[in-house]
Amino acid sequence: MGYGDAAPRPDRVLGLGLGRRPLFPGMVHSLSLSREAASAAQAEMKAGRPYVGLFLRRESNKDPGGELLSEIRSRIENDEDALDAALGVVHGTGAFAQIHNLQDTPDGQTQALVLVHRRIDLASVADAGPPPRFGVTHWPREVWEAEDGVVIEHQQPQAAAGGKPPFRGRRRSPKKGTEAPQAEAPRVKADVVRALSNEIVAMIRELVQLNPLYREHMHFFAQRIDIADPYKLADFACALATAEGADLQRALEERDVAERLRIALELVLKERELSKLQQEISQEVEKKISGQQRTFMLNEQLKAIKKELGMEQDDKEAIIAKYKRRLEQLEQGVHPSDHHHHHQDESEEWTSVIPRLAKEAIDEELVKLATLEKNSAEFNVTRNYLDWLTAIPWGRHTPEVFDVGEARRVLDEDHYGMDDVKERILELVAVGKLVGAVKGKILCLVGPPGVGKTSIGSSIAKALGREFQRFSVGGLHDVAEIKGHRRTYVGAMPGKPLQALKAAKSCNPLVLLDEIDKLGSGHGGDPASALLELLDPAQNNGFLDHYLDVPVDLSRCLFVCTANVEHTIPTPLLDRMEVVRLAGYDLEEKLAIATQHLMPAAFKEAGLDVEEDAPRIVDDALRALVKGHSREAGVRSLQKLIEKIARKLALASVKGDPVRVVDENNLEDFVGKPKFPKDRLYPDAPPVGVVMGLAWNSMGGSTIYVEAASVSKKEGPPKLSTTGQLGSVMEESSRVALAHVRTRYASDLEGLEMHVHVPEGATPKDGPSAGVTIATALVSLATNTPVRSDLAMTGELSLTGRVLPIGGVKEKVIAARRAGVTQVLMPVDNQRDYDELADYLKEGLTPHFASTFDDVLGAAFDRSAPPPPPPPPPQ
Numbered sequence: 001m002g003y004g005d006a007a008p009r010p011d012r013v014l015g016l017g018l019g020r021r022p023l024f025p026g027m028v029h030s031l032s033l034s035r036e037a038a039s040a041a042q043a044e045m046k047a048g049r050p051y052v053g054l055f056l057r058r059e060s061n062k063d064p065g066g067e068l069l070s071e072i073r074s075r076i077e078n079d080e081d082a083l084d085a086a087l088g089v090v091h092g093t094g095a096f097a098q099i100h101n102l103q104d105t106p107d108g109q110t111q112a113l114v115l116v117h118r119r120i121d122l123a124s125v126a127d128a129g130p131p132p133r134f135g136v137t138h139w140p141r142e143v144w145e146a147e148d149g150v151v152i153e154h155q156q157p158q159a160a161a162g163g164k165p166p167f168r169g170r171r172r173s174p175k176k177g178t179e180a181p182q183a184e185a186p187r188v189k190a191d192v193v194r195a196l197s198n199e200i201v202a203m204i205r206e207l208v209q210l211n212p213l214y215r216e217h218m219h220f221f222a223q224r225i226d227i228a229d230p231y232k233l234a235d236f237a238c239a240l241a242t243a244e245g246a247d248l249q250r251a252l253e254e255r256d257v258a259e260r261l262r263i264a265l266e267l268v269l270k271e272r273e274l275s276k277l278q279q280e281i282s283q284e285v286e287k288k289i290s291g292q293q294r295t296f297m298l299n300e301q302l303k304a305i306k307k308e309l310g311m312e313q314d315d316k317e318a319i320i321a322k323y324k325r326r327l328e329q330l331e332q333g334v335h336p337s338d339h340h341h342h343h344q345d346e347s348e349e350w351t352s353v354i355p356r357l358a359k360e361a362i363d364e365e366l367v368k369l370a371t372l373e374k375n376s377a378e379f380n381v382t383r384n385y386l387d388w389l390t391a392i393p394w395g396r397h398t399p400e401v402f403d404v405g406e407a408r409r410v411l412d413e414d415h416y417g418m419d420d421v422k423e424r425i426l427e428l429v430a431v432g433k434l435v436g437a438v439k440g441k442i443l444c445l446v447g448p449p450g451v452g453k454t455s456i457g458s459s460i461a462k463a464l465g466r467e468f469q470r471f472s473v474g475g476l477h478d479v480a481e482i483k484g485h486r487r488t489y490v491g492a493m494p495g496k497p498l499q500a501l502k503a504a505k506s507c508n509p510l511v512l513l514d515e516i517d518k519l520g521s522g523h524g525g526d527p528a529s530a531l532l533e534l535l536d537p538a539q540n541n542g543f544l545d546h547y548l549d550v551p552v553d554l555s556r557c558l559f560v561c562t563a564n565v566e567h568t569i570p571t572p573l574l575d576r577m578e579v580v581r582l583a584g585y586d587l588e589e590k591l592a593i594a595t596q597h598l599m600p601a602a603f604k605e606a607g608l609d610v611e612e613d614a615p616r617i618v619d620d621a622l623r624a625l626v627k628g629h630s631r632e633a634g635v636r637s638l639q640k641l642i643e644k645i646a647r648k649l650a651l652a653s654v655k656g657d658p659v660r661v662v663d664e665n666n667l668e669d670f671v672g673k674p675k676f677p678k679d680r681l682y683p684d685a686p687p688v689g690v691v692m693g694l695a696w697n698s699m700g701g702s703t704i705y706v707e708a709a710s711v712s713k714k715e716g717p718p719k720l721s722t723t724g725q726l727g728s729v730m731e732e733s734s735r736v737a738l739a740h741v742r743t744r745y746a747s748d749l750e751g752l753e754m755h756v757h758v759p760e761g762a763t764p765k766d767g768p769s770a771g772v773t774i775a776t777a778l779v780s781l782a783t784n785t786p787v788r789s790d791l792a793m794t795g796e797l798s799l800t801g802r803v804l805p806i807g808g809v810k811e812k813v814i815a816a817r818r819a820g821v822t823q824v825l826m827p828v829d830n831q832r833d834y835d836e837l838a839d840y841l842k843e844g845l846t847p848h849f850a851s852t853f854d855d856v857l858g859a860a861f862d863r864s865a866p867p868p869p870p871p872p873p874p875q
């Protein structure tokens with residue numbers, strides 16, 4: 001596309017208004033035209049005049065494209081002079097451009113590709129339009145030649161230029177020098193122009209580097225425009241600039257080359273500043289974003305470096321400060337991790353002194369800690385040690401309750417019965433009230449599982465106003481569990497007593513030692529003697545843990561032990577304990593416990609208590625539950641069954657099919673078929689040779705049958721074999737029984753080979769108390785006489801036929817009642833135990849107290865019956 005002076009110079013053109021900025025000669029533009037402007041341009045092209053005059057509107061609008069200047073007409077109709085009207089709407093100098101091509105865009109506009117040839121001045125309004133047609137004067141050819149420093153500056157008028165002065169109307173008054181370029185000395189002017197040109201080129205280069213968008217322009221420019229032509233350079237620079245329309249118009253109107261260059265330079269300078277600013281902003285934003293990341297990375301690195309160099313001095317100081325603070329709190333009597341607990345009130349009692357030895361140890365360790373390397377193993381050892389030293393609740397006590405009535409209320413709240421235990425506790429409280437302190441009494445609760453030994457422990461603590469802690473010593477072999485490890489061990493810790501003290505946050509907690517009867521015997525020292533040291537009030541005011549290495553006063557702790565049986569408790573321990581026996585519960589007691597405690601608790605747990613008409617389990621169903629499903633001394637499996645029922649009730653109620661009452665009829669839906677359908681192996685009268693005995697073990701009391709049968713008859717002394725997992729003591733009892741029976745029934749027994757069996761063979765049985773039962777079974781066999789069916793017996797038998805006392809009277813009586821017998825036989829020496837039993841346990845029972853085997857036989861065989869005949873000879 002050639003441009004410039006070769007193009008025709010029509011003196012009338014279609015006039016279009018430009019909204020935002022004027023166009024400069026030499027440029028190709030894609031100009032969007034309004035619909036009317038496009039159709040006017042179309043018409044021009046059709047008429048073979050593909051030209052437009054493009055004038056910047058005085059009041060610029062947003063639209064950068066070309067439009068028809070229809071306002072001119074209305075202005076003229078308002079009696080304005082036509083040229084004045086046009087110059088009121090647009091600037092007087094514009095661009096003469098050739099339309100190369102028109103293309104419709106989807107949004108209803110038309111894109112016109114125009115090439116700007118030269119400047120024109122608006123000279124007249126040939127037709128107000130719309131579309132308006134203007135009479136125009138074309139600017140002369142702009143030529144710049146400088147030869148040997150002499151400027152030849154032409155502005156040759158070409159062809160008919162209308163002859164009118166080029167500037168009219170509202171144009172700003174021309175600048176000095178524009179009218180008279182010759183005013184400057186040609187020589188100087190040439191230098192100025194060159195200097196300005198160079199500067200503009202340099203600036204444009206910079207722009208291109210700053211913003212790649214300009215690169216395209218530059219490329220175009222270099223191809224088409226002679227840089228050496230300052231007029232064209234100025235126009236190019238202006239076209240590049242994103243400046244205000246008014247500034248650009250000024251450059252458009254400027255005739256003087258130097259002045260035009262100056263304006264152009266000013267514009268590109270601004271452009272460069274703008275580009276720089278733009279770049280700075282974008283860099284800043286980028287920096288900000290990456291800055292955050294950087295800070296994080298650097299911090300991490302710093303940490304790593306500090307760690308590497310062991311420079312975490314600050315941390316160490318903070319740790320030391322922490323201990324100092326704890327120490328202060330301890331000395332003021334505030335425990336470091338003081339928590340809110342129910343016993344706290346004004347009367348809280350403080351003995352806030354840290355023992356001298358402990359204080360010395362703490363101070364010493366603090367000094368040591370300050371000198372140690374933060375990452376050394378020893379630092380951590382020392383730190384752990386200080387943790388423990390400062391975590392012991394030195395001198396802190398919870399206020400104890402010495403109110404008998406209140407203690408009784410608390411104890412009764414959680415547990416039914418257990419009167420022996422409660423009585424003992426109330427004694428403690430009463431003595432404490434008189435003496436001022438409960439000195440470490442060791443209670444030992446002995447009884448079968450599930451009778452509430454552990455759970456009453458926490459009630460006792462509550463009743464006495466002490467914190468509750470427990471740990472099990474069952475199966476404990478290592479003395480270190482009690483006395484702690486020496487600090488030199490990796491992962492060393494204090495023993496369980498001090499751990500309990502730390503957890504209790506007070507020096508007078510109730511500490512429950514579970515399963516003291518199952519204490520192991522150790523290889524590394526004897527746990528029993530360590531426990532002795534812990535429990536003995538004479539020693540434990542200076543309990544020395546291997547780890548802590550500083551004596552701790554445990555004399556204000558109250559120790560309670562639990563055990564299932566007494567005889568495996570190490571004797572030295574047992575000697576110092578006060579044993580309270582819990583025998584287990586019979587049916588009525590279980591019913592009471594279930595209704596008063598287990599059921600409400602289980603229902604609450606299952607969320608059943610919130611309902612208005614909450615479901616209930618009727619007494620008969622409970623009775624069936626106890627008899628058929630949970631034959632045990634305690635109530636643990638009864639509790640589980642009730643919880644199971646509660647869950648199923650909850651499920652039913654959620655499903656929308658609630659069950660209101662659990663009775664005997666629907667009980668099986670909840671717990672299945674009874675596990676113990678019958679109470680007795682021989683529901684009716686037992687056959688010859690079978691006798692019901694009473695036994696008890698760690699699981700509570702139970703009835704057992706002893707069965708004797710003759711196997712064969714041979715020559716010689718009678719023989720006896722036994723089965724049923726009998727222990728050695730019971731084995732011996734049977735030999736004693738046979739020996740004694742032989743002294744009386746020698747002829748009946750002669751040559752008899754007998755077998756004694758104790759059914760439920762899977763359960764190990766031991767103890768001497770089956771002696772009378774085995775002997776009676778042998779007599780029954782020897783004399784071929786059955787014993788009374790409603791009798792159960794217990795008692796040790798000596799060789800000479802004396803009946804010796806036994807243990808577990810209450811358990812055995814309960815077991816006898818459970819089996820439905822009405823007569824019980826026991827050694828006369830146990831009569832006192834029996835008399836002390838609660839009346840309801842004795843109701844309906846006939847006791848027999850035997851001192852000799854004759855007494856036993858008297859009770860076992862109906863005296864009114866004829867004397868037992870000799871047994872028939874076996875086949």
Ligand SMILES: Nc1ncnc2c1ncn2[C@@H]1O[C@H](COP(=O)(O)OP(=O)(O)OP(=O)(O)O)[C@@H](O)[C@H]1O
Binds near residue numbers: 563593
């Ligand atoms: N007399 C009672 N009154 C109320 N609840 C009781 C009574 N006896 C036992 N319980 C309840 O029975 C459950 C079992 O009791 P606990 O665990 O204390 O038995 P334990 O004698 O310590 O058994 P183990 O020897 O196996 O430790 C507890 O939930 C307890 O509350």
